[in-house]
Amino acid sequence: MKTPVSLDALRRDAxxxxxxxxxxxSNALTRLGFVQADPIRAPARAQDLTLRHRVINxxxxxxxxxxxxxGVEEDFFVNYGFVTRPLQQxxxxxxxxxxxxxxxxxxxxAVLAFVAERGEVxxxxxxxxxxxxxxxxxxxxxxxxxxxxxxxxxxxxxxxVTRRDNGIRLYALPRSAFDARSAAGADAAFDTMIDVLxxxxxxxxxxxxxxxxxxxxxxxxxxxxxxxxxxxRAKTRLAHATIEGVTWYWPDGSRSVRExxxxxxxxxxxxxxxxxxxxxxxLWGWAYRFEAYTPASKRKxxxxxxxxxxxxxxxxxxxxxxxxxxxxxxTGYVTGSAPKGRGFKVALDEECDRMSAFLRVPAKS
Numbered sequence: 346m347k348t349p350v351s352l353d354a355l356r357r358d359a360x361x362x363x364x365x366x367x368x369x370x371s372n373a374l375t376r377l378g379f380v381q382a383d384p385i386r387a388p389a390r391a392q393d394l395t396l397r398h399r400v401i402n403x404x405x406x407x408x409x410x411x412x413x414x415x416g417v418e419e420d421f422f423v424n425y426g427f428v429t430r431p432l433q434q435x436x437x438x439x440x441x442x443x444x445x446x447x448x449x450x451x452x453x454x455a456v457l458a459f460v461a462e463r464g465e466v467x468x469x470x471x472x473x474x475x476x477x478x479x480x481x482x483x484x485x486x487x488x489x490x491x492x493x494x495x496x497x498x499x500x501x502x503x504x505x506v507t508r509r510d511n512g513i514r515l516y517a518l519p520r521s522a523f524d525a526r527s528a529a530g531a532d533a534a535f536d537t538m539i540d541v542l543x544x545x546x547x548x549x550x551x552x553x554x555x556x557x558x559x560x561x562x563x564x565x566x567x568x569x570x571x572x573x574x575x576x577x578r579a580k581t582r583l584a585h586a587t588i589e590g591v592t593w594y595w596p597d598g599s600r601s602v603r604e605x606x607x608x609x610x611x612x613x614x615x616x617x618x619x620x621x622x623x624x625x626x627x628l629w630g631w632a633y634r635f636e637a638y639t640p641a642s643k644r645k646x647x648x649x650x651x652x653x654x655x656x657x658x659x660x661x662x663x664x665x666x667x668x669x670x671x672x673x674x675x676t677g678y679v680t681g682s683a684p685k686g687r688g689f690k691v692a693l694d695e696e697c698d699r700m701s702a703f704l705r706v707p708a709k710s
Contacts, residue, residue, distance in 0.1 A: 350586040355548045355593055356628045360657050362547060362595075363617045364398055364610065370407060373399040374417055375429060378541040380408075381615045382419070382426040384512065385637060387649035388665045388672075388704055392427060394613035394651070397703045405704055409509055419499075419506040419514065423542065423560035432541060435534040437502045437523035440567035445497035452494055453503060457518070465507050465517045468495055531568045535575035538564060540596060543583060545617050546624075547595035553621050554580070554594050591627065607688050609696040611651040611663050619652045619659065629659045631679050646677060653678075655689060665700060672701045672708050 365376065373396060374380065383391035389405040397403045408415075408427065417427045422436070452475065459474055460466050472491040495516060498504045502523055504516040526534060538561055543549065546557060558576050562569045583594040612619055614635040619625050626632055633652055636644040650662035653676065661678035674697055676683065683689060701708040 350588060350593070352588055352628070355588070357657050358548055358595065359624070359628060360618060360654065363545070367399055367401045367403075370396065370400045370403065370411060371415055374415060374427065377545060377617075378432050379422045379428040379545075380426050381424050381620075383613075383615055385649060387637070388667055388700075391613045391615040393703075395616050397699075398610055398612070398616075403703065412508055421500060422538075422564050423557065424563075432538070434523065435538055436564040438525060438567075439501050439565065441497075441501055443497075445493055448490070448494050449497045449501065449503075453498055456494065456498065457503065460504065460516060460518055465515055467510060467515055468492060468513060471495065528571070531565070531571055532575065532578075534565070535561065535568065535571060536578060539575060539579045543579070543594065543596050546621055548593045548624075549595070549621070550624055550627055551592040551594070553623050557621070607656065607692050609689070609692040610654040611665065611696055611700060612654055612659075613651065614649070616652070618654065625659070633659070633662070647675070650677070655684060655692070660684065667704060667706050670707065672697060672704065672706050674700075 367373075368376070377399070380392045380395055385391070392408055393403070393405045396408060397405075400407070412427075416430050418430060418433050419426070420428045420433050420436070422428050422432070428436075455475065456471060459471065463470065468489070468491055471494075472489055475491065495504065495514075499506065499514075499516065502519060505519050506514045507517045508515050539558055542557060542561075543554075546553075549557065555576060558579065559572065561575075562572060580594065583596060585592055585594045587593075614620075614633075619633060622633065633650075634646065635650075636646055637649055641648075646662050647664035650664055652659050653661045653663050660680070661676060661683075663677075664675045666673050676693075683693075698708050
């Protein structure tokens with residue numbers, strides 16, 4: 346490194362690299378590579394809350410409404426969400442050995458024939474046709490075996506999601522078969538997938554880069570034995586610097602150059618800026634926790650507290666809801682109070698106005 350890199354510079358890089366100038370929905374998806382999905386609406390789904398900062402005039406539900414024309418697919422990368430088709434091609438064909446393998450082998454051929462005949466199916470149609478029954482789910486309750494079967498077939502690339510009907514995935518056959526890869530092709534695919542991850546989450550501390558990249562075993566479980574070598578190659582080719590005893594990594598030897606703007610951004614808990622909780626604490630000096638699954642009596646921030654970015658610092662959080670036809674925002678701050686001065690209040694009001702437009706509700710505090 347020709348010039349020292351400071352933690353301040355990495356903090357600005359983390360924000361500037363991810364919160365690029367808003368563009369079209371298609372361009373934003375291409376730049377991100379994948380967008381994590383989550384079904385909770387508080388006040389909107391995670392994928393919509395992520396895209397609203399990166400897409401011009403984005404509104405809640407735009408991704409779902411335009412899904413069929415965007416060149417993306419629902420799939421599992423390092424988490425479940427929306428991936429570009431070139432990225433999806435790198436992950437498949439998956440070779441999976443899991444608890445659902447026997448279920449897929451037993452019922453898969455008949456379901457594929459049924460889907461081929463219908464063209465597009467709702468899980469309800471499959472359940473009515475085959476009456477698969479139910480099974481215990483991970484939470485101790487009962488789930489439809491059809492749901493488990495379709496999930497397993499989708500993960501294996503045997504089915505694709507065509508669209509959603511009231512949040513329910515509808516399925517069809519894949520557009521085309523996935524090509525098998527040689528060992529060299531697998532290495533090249535791993536390197537490209539790692540670049541997608543690092544571009545999205547950089548700069549990454551050494552405590553995060555390994556665990557994050559190992560999640561690629563979900564994307565391509567068939568190449569698990571090759572992952573350690575892929576991580577080693579990544580650490581060699583990525584730019585890096587050691588600051589206060591911690592080595593940080595980022596792509597291509599470049600960092601974003603970003604002016605500090607007097608703006609407030611309310612981010613989803615799954616936003617790339619805040620997703621890595623270890624990095625979050627290193628950059629902003631406090632622990633953010635996602636408390637949707639925490640008992641209400643033990644919550645400190647709120648059910649779905651949105652991290653609040655002011656300039657280049659995450660200084661607090663906000664709980665946002667639509668009530669009585671308007672927007673209601675409750676804020677909290679790490680220091681116990683909001684920043685002084687009119688600039689912050691104006692910026693927060695502007696962000697609430699943007700949130701209101703995104704949700705298509707009148708602004709109301």
